Amino acid sequence: MSLRQHLLWWLLLPLAVFTAISGMMSYDAARQTADLVQDGALLASARTIGEVVGWDNGVVTATIPPAALEIFESPEQDHVFYRVIADGDRLLAGTPDLALPSVRSAQPVYFETTLNGQSIHAIAYERQLYDAGNTTHITVVVGKTQASRTAMIQALWHPQLLRQLIMLVLAALLVWLGLTFELRPLMKLKDDVANREPMQLVPIHADRLHAELRPIVDAINQCIARLHLHAAAQRQFIADAAHQLRTPLTVLDSQIQVARRCANPDPKLAETLRCMQRSSRRMADLTAKLLLLAQAESASSDSYRDKVDVANVMSDMLSELLVIAQQRNIDLGADLCADSYVAGNASLLSALMTNLVDNALRYTQCGGHVTASCRREGDEVLMQVADNGPGIAAEARSRVFQRFYRGTTNAEGTGLGMAIVREIAHSHGGTVQLDPGAGGIGLVATVRMRAWQGDTI
Ligand SMILES: Nc1ncnc2c1ncn2[C@@H]1O[C@H](COP(=O)(O)OP(=O)(O)O)[C@@H](O)[C@H]1O
Ligand SMILES: [Mg+2]
Known part of the structure; x- marks a missing residue:
């Protein structure tokens, strides 16, 4: 993996985890809000129904006002059920199949149940009715299906989730751009080193590099300087050796010349001397060229x-x-x-x-x-x-x-x-x-x- 991918990974992984946690938290907040709104509506509805239960000629009756159910009107068209019972189980109004909560209390009790296969969130609300010394217990149960609650959670949660996802993508993009921009000097350094001639031993410029990279460049430059010294010493050695060889080779050449001028030489010896002179001249040529090459190599364009x-x-x-x-x-x-x-x-x-x-x-x-x-x-x-x-x-x-x-x-x-x-x-x-x-x-x-x-x- 490249350095860019590593850095991206280190930045984006925590950011993604953060986005996931924050998404879960905002879902929870949305759910709590939706529950509060729904429970408020259920309580209001149950109270309204409870208020209209009264005595009519010594008999408890309940006439449900439409306003008590209109409160649940929504585009999702939830099914709303209610059940009003007196004295334990005498049905006054509503759906007899709507379940009662397992715990009865003077306080409103919220509970989950099912009706006709639909899951229902319901409230049970109790009140006592007095009339001429008679006391009757009234229990009002109001329940509704969950479509509007789910829709509300989504309406609250989705925009937040979208915002967070956009921020994550934006962060990734900015990090990518930033890394590309900031890594440019490093890439330039790479090209600078890669495109060098084998013997181009000039130091690398570190002016526009990040402070963290300077020690690396300094180390490379020190290495280049040592190589430079080494190469120069080697060139100097070749130049010195070639220079030192020139004098004995010249002497050798003149000695062979003298030997060739001797009177009546043996033809074999004369041929050997001729070959010797050719070899010594080749050697002189070679040393001269080695010297020249060493000089040319140590000559830089500005010297x-x-x-x-x-x-x-x-x-x-x-x-x-x-x-x-x-x-x-x-x-x-x-x-x-x-x-x-x-x-x-x-x-x-x-x-x-x-x-x-x-x-x-x-x-x-x-x-x-x-x-x-x-x-x-x-x-x-x-x-x-x-x-x-x-x-x-x-x-x-x-x-x-x-x-x-x-x-x-x-x-x-x-x-x-x-x-x-x-x-x-x-x-x-x-x-x-x-x-x-x-x-x-x-x-x-x-x-x-x-x-x-x-x-x-
Ligand atoms: N003008 C030329 N015409 C033909 N071949 C050439 C010419 N110049 C150089 N060469 C070839 O290039 C080779 C290398 O040349 P050079 O480095 O001068 O070495 P050298 O001349 O000592 O052989 C030569 O051996 C020769 O084959
Ligand atoms: Mg040649």
């Missing part, structure tokens, strides 16, 4: 804010790669527009473009074309490298950004180039996209970054 002329960076980088292009007989072109300024780090941006052009030169067949371009598009600067090589299959396009992923093993490589490209683009707040070239031939790698905004950035 580099120099104004970088992308066209300038690209032309410098292209002139360095021209040799490789010539070696492979690849036509390396450039289309660099001025006004392509971004906020960033020039050496990292140069590394980004170098990796893209290096890939294009590496994987495009000899005699192919590679074009590097940059231009401004609205608020963005676009850097593009297009080639007419084999391209990358759609299903592999997202995988090439993974570390150490290599699509082809014909050319040498480390599998870190595209990971570096993406890391640098992200650290500059940019994106990388890979698309097939015109006519589905080759690959177009596009990097988009926010253009330099002057001092407003």
Whole structure:
């Protein structure tokens, strides 16, 4: 069950019990009122009948006035019965079958009975009649069916019950609305945590959260801070290790070179030395890339804010790669527009473009074309490298950004180039996209970054 359901349950269950108890109490109050009204009417009727019993030529007679029964008139049309007896059991008027109460008393007695299968609420009222020394006991019994009483209870009770039920529904609705509204910051917090990039280790903002949730967010933030430290320490270790490896690798390379220059080497030894040099260069390339990746990872979007002329960076980088292009007989072109300024780090941006052009030169067949371009598009600067090589299959396009992923093993490589490209683009707040070239031939790698905004950035 969700927190919302739990809270609703805790609020609505007591409210429902309260409504049930209050409903029962209001039913009881309605019943008491209806009983009072009914008993009052029965007593009034019985007294009226009792008053008209009198002596007529020494004989007790009773002439029932219509007013004594009209008192019970109602839309429910209750059946009213009466019985007047003198001296114990001599019937003066009314229904002889109407029962007498089991207890006789000078006070009016109310009792329940049945007549012709109908349940009757009745009153027995006694009075004494005096005339010339004669005393006679008169008992008047008046009873009625219960339809008007039931109707009265309902008329008194139903509106109250309805009011209470409406209040219960309203309370449920308000609680639901209130919870939805109040849980919104919590849901936002959930989305904030769920939608994070794996290495996005910035603290969560707790400003608009409830006081009860702050300790949780603080604990998460402390955890993030520890992770941040840990990740930074790990990156630093990789950077340090790569840095430390560079010097011995350079020394190794020069030593192999010296060994290769020795006169009349054994052909087997010469081949071994050649392979050793290739391996040591690959290792040097790998350490350089590891160092670059560690640098790119620790660069956050706001730590580099120099104004970088992308066209300038690209032309410098292209002139360095021209040799490789010539070696492979690849036509390396450039289309660099001025006004392509971004906020960033020039050496990292140069590394980004170098990796893209290096890939294009590496994987495009000899005699192919590679074009590097940059231009401004609205608020963005676009850097593009297009080639007419084999391209990358759609299903592999997202995988090439993974570390150490290599699509082809014909050319040498480390599998870190595209990971570096993406890391640098992200650290500059940019994106990388890979698309097939015109006519589905080759690959177009596009990097988009926010253009330099002057001092407003
Ligand atoms: N321009 C390109 N044309 C064809 N395939 C490419 C291109 N750029 C990258 N790739 C593919 O993406 C893979 C990953 O590239 P990268 O991360 O630079 O690693 P590496 O170049 O060291 O293999 C490469 O192995 C290659 O298969
Ligand atoms: Mg590469």
